[in-house]
């Protein structure tokens with residue numbers, strides 16, 4: 001594709017329509033990972049993140065439909081969303097005839113502290129496919145040590161461990177010498193101020209480990225990974241380093257410029273073409 005391995009500035013609905021036209025109407029993305037604004041009043045440089053409920057749901061339908069059109073027949077569609085709109089996303093997905101494979105809870109530490117209600121420490125991550133029989137799922141890429149292996153010494157245990165649960169945190173008994181002590185390999189923290197990977201210009205930066213797990217599971221090297229809300233560029237950076245082709249779409253010119261330089265500075269296996 002002409003625009004692959006780049007971050008495109010623009011509105012994702014319009015850009016996806018153009019890309020689809022270019023492909024003669026045939027879905028082209030093997031994985032779409034979408035982390036849209038949650039309609040919670042977060043401050044982005046261009047997008048206004050607090051609109052009417054109906055407007056937000058209407059827009060959600062539009063961009064989800066554009067993503068479904070851009071998805072290849074064997075592709076998977078992942079959506080990160082907060083509590084306020086998780087139910088609506090599930091309903092829209094059903095209307096679009098997507099097949100839900102997992103409703104993942106990403107539990108993270110360092111949630112905000114509160115006084116009058118419980119502090120939120122999770123995000124919903126939906127994993128949908130177009131076709132319930134035709135999809136990629138590389139279980140061997142993401143197996144973790146099982147309690148059968150580490151605690152019960154059970155001979156029936158799969159030698160490569162188990163596929164992680166749909167709550168993404170590694171329980172302490174699953175931490176073995178296979179993982180660096182102190183390095184929270186599977187217990188995926190939010191990206192904090194002190195983290196080396198923090199790019200510093202975007203408050204919603206997703207952890208690279210979370211994207212790596214998704215990309216390695218549902219794509220093969222050479223597949224095309226698309227992020228319609230690219231933000232700080234986490235998805236494209238990780239896709240690039242794992243030998244996948246990529247397209248990022250982002251509304252803000254400033255984020256596009258900054259994420260392009262993040263991409264250049266990242267360890268890449270390919271020419272970034274940016």
Ligand SMILES: C[S@@+](CC[C@H](N)C(=O)[O-])C[C@H]1O[C@@H](n2cnc3c(N)ncnc32)[C@H](O)[C@@H]1O
Pocket residue numbers: 010011012013035036037038044045046047202204205206207228229230231232233234235249250251252255
């Ligand atoms: C939650 S952030 C994504 C963060 C990203 N996952 C990361 O790791 O940096 C959402 C992004 O969507 C962008 N955005 C909002 N509306 C958009 C649109 N219509 N098309 C493309 N990007 C949009 C915002 O500017 C913001 O950077």
